[in-house]
Amino acid sequence: MRFVIIGAGRVGLRTARVLREEGHEVTLVERDEPRVRRARNEGFTVVESDGAREDTLEEAGVGDADAVGALTGDLNVNFTACMIAKHHGCRTVLRIDEAYREKIYRKYAEEVDEVIYPERLGAIGAKNALLGGTIRAIADVEEHLQVVELTITEAAPVNGYTISELELPADSRVLAFGKRDGDLELPGEDESLEVGDRLVVLADFEVLSDVRQLLVGETPSEAVANAASGSSSGAGGVN
Template sequence: MRFVIIGAGRVGLRAGRVLREEGHDVTLVECAERRVRRARNESFTVIDGDGSREEVLEAAGVESADAVGALTSDINVNFTASMIANHHGCRTVMRIDEAYREEIYRKYADEVDEVIYPERLGAIGAKNALLGGTIRAIADVAPNLQIVELTIRNEAPVNGYTMGELELPANARILAFGKRDQPLEIPTEDESLEKGDRLVVLAAFEELSNVRQLLVGESPTEAIANAGKAGTGTGGVN
């Protein structure tokens, strides 16, 4: 598959490496000379330019890309790039860093396929490790696993359950939970699950469709299609 990643910084470059190791075609878009040089030294195809400009994304091959990951530290660039990619029919993954901007950009969640929070998820993994938890740091996750953020819909079978009542497949674990428009946290057993709540799940690729049916309420056909997209996604957090 073909992927365009906006940003060759820490998050974007790592995502590119993972995708390339799995045999995918990756093009990076970056405007910082130092990062362009580093990515090219690693034999990546790099388009030197502003990822929020349509002509730059077209030069990167957005028209033929399967997905675009807007993974810079600039949320405005990420959102603009996602809208351009969406216009070209690509699957879109948008990175958000600053918690205080989340509420604003949640309004546009329907405009992108996935919103990811690398720093927040890394902090959750570190907190869990410090508290003696069993979930390893995200950087250590095996390549056959995927980390996804899912939003509960009305039709989700778990709507109305508590976290203590939730039963996932054997190869799936909850990493974080957030009520609608609230920060992601490590969940407690008495948290209720309602429409708009978000769950960050670590799951084996083969379990993703079952997890999506359970937590999102997708049909088997939808869940299989979306799980397949996630399995070829942008660095594991989406």
């Protein structure tokens, strides 16, 4: 997947690193010369210009991008970049700081795909917001272990099973379960798995593709490719 990140500061650069580590293509947009130099020293492609300009975003490849993350500390720049990206058909993620009140949050939330508070969310959360979909990475526990939240789909082979009937691959286990729009809780054996329900699973990277096939219903080839790249399925325009 291709991403354009506006802002190579703390939030933007960390998010870019996470995405690149998972095999995605990332272009950064930044106008501050020291930040541009730092990002380029780390091997990133950087467009040195104003992220609120359409020609800048076009140079960064917004026309071919799956999503744009406007992650600067300037709300006006972020919102303008998201509106340009939306015009180009991209998924849009808008950074908004804690200082802004709920009224402002609601105003902008109606115009973009997702609004994030990086002070709460962190880089892995910003990455999830960009990916969207039915699979959400929560934490990398060790180099080979990841905690993921998966949403049951109609295509999932386990749709209609109970927790007790669920047989995950070795080296994976269910940590929590939540009904659609409900809170996550410790799983009960008699809970039934229905479309929209969520499971939090701890899994070795080697079996993540098998877990995805069971709980999300991806084909074997899709599951292997997506598990390797860290991408999510089920979000229009960003798969």
